[in-house]
Amino acid sequence: MKKFFLPALLAAALLAAAPASAQKKVTPGSSKAATTSYALQPQLSTLGWLGKKVTGEHNGTMQFREGDVLVRGSQIVGGTFAVDMNSLKVEDLKEQEYNAKLVGHLRSEDFFSIDKNPTSTFKITSVTPLKGDAKGNNATINGDLTIKGITQKISFPAKAGVKGGVASATGVATIDRTKFDIKYGSKSFFESIGDKAIMDDFTLSFNVIAKK
Incomplete structure (x- = not known):
């Protein structure tokens, strides 16, 4: 059986059509200015994963x-997101048996123990401005990621903005799976595995859309 390691957040078209406003460093509740909650639109948002191994990779x-x-105002200052782990799909394996x-x-x-942990979550704790990024990202998003009931702090660059009653963010987050007790096939723990x-790191590519 082919093995993989997870790759486990957060629309680009909107951002391309209307460039996001520059982010200022903000943390939830750090200002007395009014904060508005925009509802995530699951049907418009996407989340992809990519995991690599010595002999190849898998994605879904x-x-x-x-x-x-x-x-x-025009700044994203926080947010919470829940991912349905039961929705996990593999896209690169076309043969039904291997898939x-x-x-x-x-x-x-060995991996996500989905029957026991059907939901993973991410909570934004702060958003920091990012300048000069070669990929056009304008913010660093910091937050708490929970997988298998284990919470770890992560940070990743993103292109984020608010316009016309729509908040959007797109980017790629790199996650160390071993910090969430996903050690299967890790050379960090099994040196003779050859x-x-x-690989310990996997990536999550996200396009998030939320509406007022």
Whole structure:
């Protein structure tokens, strides 16, 4: 059976059509200015994963269940997001047998233990302005990611903005799976695993849309 390591957040077209406003450093509740909650639009938002191993890689998708984005003026200042782990899909394996085996393995205790942990969450704790990014990102998003009931702090660059009653963010987050007790196939813990090793880092690519 082919093995993978997860890759586990957060629309680009909107941002391309209307460039996001520059972010100022903000944390939820850090100002007396009014904060408005925008509702996440799961049907318009996307979340993809990519995991690599010595001999190849696997990729797929998951779906947001619900969430909200906190907005102050034209700035994104916070937010919470829930991901339905039962929605996890593998896209690169076209043969049904191999696809089902990999999905089953990802659902198991070796990886995400989805039966016991059907939801993963992310909470934004602060947003910091980012300038001069070669990919056009204008903010660093900091927050708490919870997978398998384990919470770790993460940071990642994003292109974020608010316009016309729509808050949006797009980017790629790199996650160290071993910090969430996902050690299967990790050379950091199993030195003699050789070419069966799965990389510790996986990526989550996201396009998030929230409306007022």
